[in-house]
Amino acid sequence: MSLEVSDLRIDIGGRPVVDGISFDVPDGARVGLIGESGSGKSLTALAILGLLPDGARATGSVRWNGREILGLPDRELAALRGDDIGMVFQEPRTALNPIRTVGRQIGESVRIHERVSRREALRRAVVEAERVALPEPERIVSRYPHQLSGGQRQRVAIAMALACRPRLLIADEPTTALDVTIQAGVLELLRTLVQDAGMSLVFITHDLAVLAQVATHAVVLEHGRVVEHGDVAELLRAPTSPVTRALLRDATATLWHPERSPDAAASGVGRDATGHVRDDSSSPARADEGKQTP
Template sequence: MSLEVRGLTIEISGRRVVDGISFDVPDGARVGLIGESGSGKSLTALALLGLLPGGATASGSIRWDGRELIDLPDRDLARLRGDEIGIVFQEPRTALNPIRTVGRQIAESVRIHEGLGRREALARAVAEAARVRLPDPEQIVGRYPHQLSGGQRQRVAIAMALACRPRLLIADEPTTALDVTIQSEILELLHSLVTDDGMSLVFITHDLAVLSQIATHAVVLEDGRVVEEGPISRLLTAPSSPVTQGLLRDATATLWRPGGRS
């Protein structure tokens, strides 16, 4: 399966915030959407699954395996979410339901999409918790989000997104709220899971150093427009746009300052 985005435009209250962007995510590819705050990358991610906020409208074309997603009825989009396309958000504290155990939240997707019973779904939740390397998975599935650390909550969010083995994962700044050590662990986990399952990946970030650890191709956005795209290796050695050059300077400074990733 592949994702094809053509001329995607997003307007909020008459203001154009994403302006005609196009990119492809071939089967098994790892593509990054990168740009500063306000560049339109997160809105693009939400548009891919029909999750734009109220007052926002999308036009252009988003095709998943040849099927047009823009203006697809909500019930049809709901069948895709979690089953064929998974998404991990930046802040798991807001993505998780505070009054439900994490096990029930991981199990919900397989109950909906695969029709598993409660007991079978809970066993699956334990297996998924182990897969994302949560400690004591049999115990942790009975806890609530507030009882977990930030890194553990993000692992739960990843388990929820991948429980049905989707073919595409959208990760919207999934490490931004984490400290450097936990961030590295989550990136390594995502890399491993995407590789093991042969998934395609759309990874959204403002950090070129982070993106270089998980993606092979990047689409650089500024003010809702594509200003550069190409292999990560080229963007790290010969960026052509001022935006990418600035991102590279920031990445270099992060890598070499005390406590950075070097």
């Protein structure tokens, strides 16, 4: 199954905030949307999911497995979300219900989409908790979000997103709220789960160092437009747009090392002794127009 976004435009109160974005996510591909704050990357994800805020209007085309989903009725979109398409948001504390146990929340999408019993949903919740490497899964499913660490809450959010085995996962800045010492483990978990399941991934971030750990293709956004795209290794090796060069300079993930990331290692980009990104290579510029396809 593939995702095709064509000429996506979003305006809020008549003001354009996303201006004609196009990109494809083929089956099994891992694509990153990257840009600075206000570039339109999160709004693009919300448009795909049918979760734009009040006052926002989207036009263009979003096709999932050949089916137009932009503008679908809420009921049909809700059937897609959590089933075919999973989502992980930036702040698990706000994504989780504080008065429901972890097990109930993980199992909820299973009950909704697969119509299983509450007992079976809880059993599945334990399986999913173990899958995302939560400690003592049989016990942790009886706990409440406030009883977990930030990293554990994000793993719960990932388990919720993957409980129904979606074919596409959209992850919006899933490690930004975490301490850098926790980020690497969560990113490794995401990459492993996506690869093992053969899922497609849309990963949203402002950090090229983080992107290099999970995605193989990147679409760079600025002011709601695509300014550059290509293989992550190529973007790291020879960024052509000013915004990509700025993102490379300002990368803040302190736990990224080339030996952990094949794309980063291939690019010749690493970190010096102070933890700053260094670029030791160069190559000819690439064209950056048209639809982006990994």
